[in-house]
Amino acid sequence: MTPSSEYNFAYLDEQTKRMIRRAILKGLAIPGYQVPFASREMPMPYGWGTGGVQVSAAVLTPDDRFKVIDQGADDTTNAVSIRTFFERTAGVATTTATTEATVIQTRHRIPEVPLTEGQILVYQVPIPEPLRFLEPRESETRKMHSLEEYGLMHVKLYEDISRHGHIATSYAYPVKVEARYVMDPSPIPKFDNPKLGDCPAIQLFGAGREQRIYALPPYTQVVSLDFEDHPFEASKADHPCGLCGAEDSYLDEVIVDDAGGRMFVCSDTDYCEARRAAGHIGKDAA
Amino acid sequence: MTPLLSVQGITKRYGAHIGCADVSFDLYPGEVMGIVGESGSGKSTLLNCMAGHLRPDAGSVVFDTRGHGPRDTVTMSEPERRMLGRTDWAFVHQHARDGLRMGVSAGGNVGERLMAVGARHYGDIRDKAVDWLERVEIDAGRVDDRPTTFSGGMQQRLQIARNLVTGPRLVFMDEPTGGLDVSVQARLLDLLRGLVRDMGLSAIIVTHDLAVVRLLADRLMVMKDGHVVENGLTDQVLDDPQHAYTQLLVSSVLQV
Amino acid sequence: MIDLSNVSKTFTLHNQGSAVIEVLSDVSLTVAPGECVALTGASGAGKSTLMRMIYGNYRAQAGVIRVGGVDLVQAEPREIIRLRREVLGYVSQFLRVVPRVPTLDVVAEPLRAVGVSSDEARTRAKELLAQLNIPERLWSLSPTTFSGGEQQRVNIARGFAHAYPAMLLDEPTASLDAANREVVLSLIEAAKARGAAIIGIFHDEAARARVCDREIDVSRFTPGLSSGSEAVERYNESAA
Numbered sequence: 137m138t139p140s141s142e143y144n145f146a147y148l149d150e151q152t153k154r155m156i157r158r159a160i161l162k163g164l165a166i167p168g169y170q171v172p173f174a175s176r177e178m179p180m181p182y183g184w185g186t187g188g189v190q191v192s193a194a195v196l197t198p199d200d201r202f203k204v205i206d207q208g209a210d211d212t213t214n215a216v217s218i219r220t221f222f223e224r225t226a227g228v229a230t231t232t233a234t235t236e237a238t239v240i241q242t243r244h245r246i247p248e249v250p251l252t253e254g255q256i257l258v259y260q261v262p263i264p265e266p267l268r269f270l271e272p273r274e275s276e277t278r279k280m281h282s283l284e285e286y287g288l289m290h291v292k293l294y295e296d297i298s299r300h301g302h303i304a305t306s307y308a309y310p311v312k313v314e315a316r317y318v319m320d321p322s323p324i325p326k327f328d329n330p331k332l333g334d335c336p337a338i339q340l341f342g343a344g345r346e347q348r349i350y351a352l353p354p355y356t357q358v359v360s361l362d363f364e365d366h367p368f369e370a371s372k373a374d375h376p377c378g379l380c381g382a383e384d385s386y387l388d389e390v391i392v393d394d395a396g397g398r399m400f401v402c403s404d405t406d407y408c409e410a411r412r413a414a415g416h417i418g419k420d421a422a
Numbered sequence: 423m424t425p426l427l428s429v430q431g432i433t434k435r436y437g438a439h440i441g442c443a444d445v446s447f448d449l450y451p452g453e454v455m456g457i458v459g460e461s462g463s464g465k466s467t468l469l470n471c472m473a474g475h476l477r478p479d480a481g482s483v484v485f486d487t488r489g490h491g492p493r494d495t496v497t498m499s500e501p502e503r504r505m506l507g508r509t510d511w512a513f514v515h516q517h518a519r520d521g522l523r524m525g526v527s528a529g530g531n532v533g534e535r536l537m538a539v540g541a542r543h544y545g546d547i548r549d550k551a552v553d554w555l556e557r558v559e560i561d562a563g564r565v566d567d568r569p570t571t572f573s574g575g576m577q578q579r580l581q582i583a584r585n586l587v588t589g590p591r592l593v594f595m596d597e598p599t600g601g602l603d604v605s606v607q608a609r610l611l612d613l614l615r616g617l618v619r620d621m622g623l624s625a626i627i628v629t630h631d632l633a634v635v636r637l638l639a640d641r642l643m644v645m646k647d648g649h650v651v652e653n654g655l656t657d658q659v660l661d662d663p664q665h666a667y668t669q670l671l672v673s674s675v676l677q678v
Numbered sequence: 679m680i681d682l683s684n685v686s687k688t689f690t691l692h693n694q695g696s697a698v699i700e701v702l703s704d705v706s707l708t709v710a711p712g713e714c715v716a717l718t719g720a721s722g723a724g725k726s727t728l729m730r731m732i733y734g735n736y737r738a739q740a741g742v743i744r745v746g747g748v749d750l751v752q753a754e755p756r757e758i759i760r761l762r763r764e765v766l767g768y769v770s771q772f773l774r775v776v777p778r779v780p781t782l783d784v785v786a787e788p789l790r791a792v793g794v795s796s797d798e799a800r801t802r803a804k805e806l807l808a809q810l811n812i813p814e815r816l817w818s819l820s821p822t823t824f825s826g827g828e829q830q831r832v833n834i835a836r837g838f839a840h841a842y843p844a845m846l847l848d849e850p851t852a853s854l855d856a857a858n859r860e861v862v863l864s865l866i867e868a869a870k871a872r873g874a875a876i877i878g879i880f881h882d883e884a885a886r887a888r889v890c891d892r893e894i895d896v897s898r899f900t901p902g903l904s905s906g907s908e909a910v911e912r913y914n915e916s917a918a
Contacts, residue, residue: 270523283501287508287538291523291530294537297544298527298566363544450756608777615776619791637776641755655734655755662736666692673693 146193146226152176156194156349160340163351168313169281170264175347185218185243186344188260192241195256195340196222201229203237208245208386208403215243232406244307246328248385248407251337253354259322261343264350266310266320286318289361297366306371311358318361319350326360327372327386333358375400378420380411424486426451426592426624432471432481434464440648441467445481447643447653451591454618454625456639456656458632458671464648465628466596472626473513473594474503485510485592508538512585516597518577521584522569528555528580529565535588554583558613575606579613586617593618593625599634611637632675636660644668679844679875680709680732685741685751687724687731701727705741705899711843714866714876716886719896725879728896729846732877733768734758745844763791767842771849773821773833781807781824781832782817788840799839806835810861827853838865845869847878851885863889 144150152174159173178186196202202222206215210232218241219230231237234247241258251257267277270288280288289310296304309326311333313319321332322341332339332352339352352358362368373387378399385407387400399420402408412421425448434441442464449455457465470476472483474495482494488510495503507513515521522531532551533541541547552562558579560572569577578598585593598614599607615638618625627638635642635656642660643653644667652665663669685705691697702724709715717725730736732743734750743750746765748757762768767788775784782803789799807817810831816824821832830853837845847866851859859882866889869876880886886893 270526283504285504285538287534287536290537290542291526291534294533294544294547295526295530298529298548362542364542365545453756453759605777612776612778640759654737655758657735658737661730662689664690664737669692 143225145198146196146222146228147178148176148190148193152190153194156190159349160191160194160351163340163349164338164353166317167352167356168317168319168350170348170350172347173349175344178344179221180217182345183262184214185241185260187342187346187349188241188243188258188344189218189221189342190344191258191340191342191349192218192222192239193226195258196226196228196239198226198228200238201231201236202226203231203234203240203406204242205240205245205247205404205406206243208247208388209405211405233410234404234406244323244325245386245403246324246331248382248402248404249410250331251335253336255337257335257337257339259324259339259341261320261322261341261348262345263308264320264341264343264346264348266308266318281317284316286312289318290363293361293363293366297363303362303366303368309368310361312361313352314357315359319358321358325372325386326368327370329358329360329368330370332356373400376418377402377408377411378418380408380416380421381418382408382411382416423450424492425449425484426453426486427472427626428482428484428492429472430482430484432468432478432483434467434471434476434478440464442471442645442648445650447650449592449624449626451624452622453641454623454627454639456635456642457626457628457645458630458635458642459645460630460671463645465645467648468645469594469596469626469628473511474507475513488591508535509588510591512588512590512593514578514581514585514593514595514598516600518569518574518581521581522577524568524570527566527568528560528572531569531580531584532587535584539588550587551583554587555580557617558583559609573606575602575610578602578610582614582617586621586623589621591624593623595625595627595629597629597631598627599629599631607634614638632660632672644671679711679746680707680877681742681744682707682732683742685731685738685743687727687736688739700901702731702896702899703901707894709844709875709877711873711875712870713892714870714878714890716890716893717877717879717896718886718893719900723895723897723900725896726848728899729768729848729877729879733766733846734762763788765843767837767840767845769834769837769845769847769850771830771852773829773836775821777822778820780818781812781821784821784832785835785839788836792840802839803835806839807832809865810835811858827855827858830854831858834862834865838869841869841872841874843874845874845876847876847880849879849881851880851882859885 156173159171163171178189180186204215204219206212222228223230234249239256243260265277267280267288269292271277293303307325308320308323309329311319311321334355336354338354341350360368375387376383377385377387379401382402385402385404388403389398389400391398427449430446432445433443445468459465471478478496483496484492485495486492529548529551532554533547536547552565555562555565560576560579569580599610629635639656642656644651646667652659652668660672663672683706686703687701689699719725727736731738738751748761750758782800785803785806786799789802812831821829834850850862863885
C-alpha cells in the first residue's frame with residue numbers, strides 16, 4: 137500500500153513529533169518518571185491506544201519495520217487497525233515476526249522472543265499512575281513520587297494478601313525502577329514483569345488520555361514490589377500450549393464449545409506459529 | 423531538660439483577619455497540653471501551623487528530633503517535615519474519615535505507617551496491626567474489615583491505632599471526641615489517658631470541651647480572637663481563672 | 679517540708695463588675711516532716727482556699743509557697759505536676775475520676791504514675807480498699823455510681839496509695855461511720871509515723887485532737903472577714 141499524500145509522515149505534524157520526542161528523551165533520562173506531554177486528538181477513541189500510537193508516530197522512520205500486538209496477537213481488530221494506520225500514513229514496512237520488527241507497539245504483553253538492541257517496544261497505557269488506586273489526588277501522587285513516599289504501594293499489596301492469602305494482582309503489577317520511581321508497567325501480566333528489567337531494547341510507555349509518557353532505557357534495573365514473606369512470583373497457567381506444546385510461554389484460556397471444553401494456547405501468536413512451523417505440536421493441535 | 427517542642431511567635435493571618443497571633447510556649451516530654459477557645463478563636467489554625475499543615479506567616483516551631491536535636495520544622499525541607507509526620511508525629515483528626523483510608527482494611531490502615539517507614543514483612547506488619555487493634559479495644563477478628571463497617575467510636579479508635587503504631591513522641595489532636603456519644607467519649611478518653619501514660623507521649627489537644635481537657639491535659643492554654651489570653655496548670659486555670667474571658671468560659675459550662 | 683511566707687490571695691470577678699475580693703493576706707506557716715497541722719476558723723475564713731493554694735490549684739497573688747523545695751507560686755505546670763505525682767498528695771472532699779474506670783484502677787493509679795508495676799499497684803490498692811471496707815464485688819466497678827460515703831473512702835484509698843512526703847486532707851473523716859473513721863485516723867497516724875508533713879481540715883474535733891499536733895486559725899489571715907467572704911464562698915462552690 138502506498139502512503140497517502142494527504143498526511144504528513146506518520147500522521148502527526150513535525151512540531152508535534154518533536155514535542156513528543158522531547159518527552160521521550162526526558163523519560164529515558166529519568167527512567168520510570170512520568171513526563172507530561174500535550175497529547176493530540178487521534179483518529180481513534182481513547183482506550184484504543186492513542187498514547188502508544190503517538191509515541192510510535194514520533195519514533196518511526198521510513199526504514200523501520202513495524203509490528204503491532206494486542207494481548208499477544210497480531211490479528212485482532214486493534215492490532216490490525218493500528219498496523220494499517222501506519223502502513224497508510226507512514227508507508228513503513230510491517231511484519232508479525234518479533235525478530236524482524238524494529239518498532240513494536242503492544243497492548244498488554246511483552247513478546248516471548250527476547251528483544252534485542254536496536255528494537256523499540258511501545259506500550260499502550262490506560263492509567264499511568266500506580267498510586268491512583270489508593271490516592272485519587274494527582275497533586276498528592278506527584279508529591280509522593282518526588283519525595284519517594286511509596287509506603288502506599290505496599291498497602292495495596294497488603295490488601296491483596298489479607299483478602300486472598302497471596303498477592304492476587306496478576307497484571308499491571310507495580311515495579312520500582314533503578315531503586316527510584318515506582319512505575320505501572322501497563323496491564324501486562326505479571327508473568328512478563330521479569331522481561332522489563334535488563335532488557336536490550338528501548339521500552340516506551342504512552343498514555344494518551346492521561347497525557348503521560350515514561351520510558352525504560354536499555355538494561356534498566358526493574359524490580360517487582362513484594363514482601364519478604366510473600367515474594368514476587370511470575371505466574372502463568374500451569375499447562376503447556378495446546379497448539380505448540382510450549383511450556384514456557386504465557387497462555388490464554390480459550391473456550392472451545394458450549395459444553396465446558398477449553399484449551400490453553402500461547403497468547404503470543406507469532407511465537408506459537410514459529411514453534412509450530414519448526415515442528416512442535418501440542419496435544420490439542422488438529 | 424530540652425523541650426520536645428518549642429513554639430515561638432507563631433502568627434498566621436488570613437488577609438486582614440488574624441488566625442492566631444504571636445503564640446509562644448514550650449512543651450516538655452510527657453506533657454499533655456490542651457488548647458481551648460470558642461469556634462474561630464484560632465486554636466485549629468495554631469494546631470495546623472504546628473503540625474506543618476499550614477505555613478505560619480511568622481514564628482518557629484522547633485522540635486527536638488531524634489537524629490539531629492532541635493530543628494525548626496517551619497524552615498526544614500518538606501521531605502523532612504513529611505517524614506516527621508509519619509514517624510515522630512501523629513495527627514488525630516476530629517472526623518475519623520479524614521484520618522483513615524476508608525477503602526482499605528483496618529489492618530492496612532494501621533500497617534500503612536509501618537510500610538511507609540520501610541516494613542516489608544507481611545506477617546510482622548499484620549501481627550503489629552492486630553496487636554494495636556486489641557490495644558484500642560477493637561476485636562482482632564475485624565482486622566480485614568473496612569472502616570466503613572465500623573461505628574464512629576471504633577473509627578476514632580482505629581485512627582488512633584493507625585497514628586500510634588510507629589511510636590510517635592508527639593500527638594496532635596483536633597477535637598478527638600467531637601461528634602461522639604457521651605458514653606463513647608468517656609471510653610475514648612480513658613483509652614487515650616492510658617496510652618499517653620504508658621507510651622510517655624506528649625500531646626497537644628485542641629477542643630472546646632472543658633471536661634476533655636480536665637481529664638487529659640496537664641496544662642491549658644485559653645485562646646480568644648487568635649490570642650492566648652491565659653495559660654497554666656489545667657485545674658488552676660479552670661478552678662481559679664484569672665482572665666475575664668476564661669472566667670466567662672468556665673462559668674458558662676452547665677454543671678451536671 | 680511545707681513552708682509558706684507572706685502569701686496573699688485575691689479573687690477578681692471580671693464578669694461581676696470586676697469586684698476584687700481579698701481572701702487571705704500575709705499567710706506564713708511551716709509544717710515539718712512527721713507533723714500534722716489543723717487549719718481552723720469559721721466557714722468562709724479561707725481554709726479550703728489556702729489548701730488549694732498549697733496544692734497549686736489556686737494561684738497566689740504574692741508570697742512563696744514552698745513544698746519539698748518547689749515554690750508553687752512560681753513553678754511551671756510540669757514542676758507542679760511532678761510535685762503532685764511524687765511529693766504532694768491531696769484528699770479532697772470530692773472524688774473526680776474518669777468514667778468507666780474500675781475502682782481498683784482508680785486507687786492504683788497514683789502508684790502507676792510513679793512507676794510501680796501494675797501488679798504491685800493493684801495489690802496495694804486491694805489492701806487499702808479492704809481496709810476501708812469497700813466490698814470486693816465493687817472493686818471492678820466504676821466508683822461514679824457509688825454512695826457518697828463509698829466514694830469518700832475510695833478517695834481516701836487513692837490518696838493514701840502512694841507514700842507522699844507531704845499531704846493535704848480536706849475533711850477526711852466527714853460522712854464516715856465510726857469503724858471507717860478509725861481506719862482513716864490510723865492511716866493518718868501511720869503517715870505521720872513515716873515522716874509525712876500533713877495539713878488538714880477537720881470539723882470533727884475529736885479526730886483533730888487525736889492526730890493534729892497544733893492548730894492554725896486561718897481567720898487571723900483574713901482581712902476584715904466582712905462582706906466579701908460570702909461571695910467568695912459562693913464563688914468557691916461554683917468553681918468546685
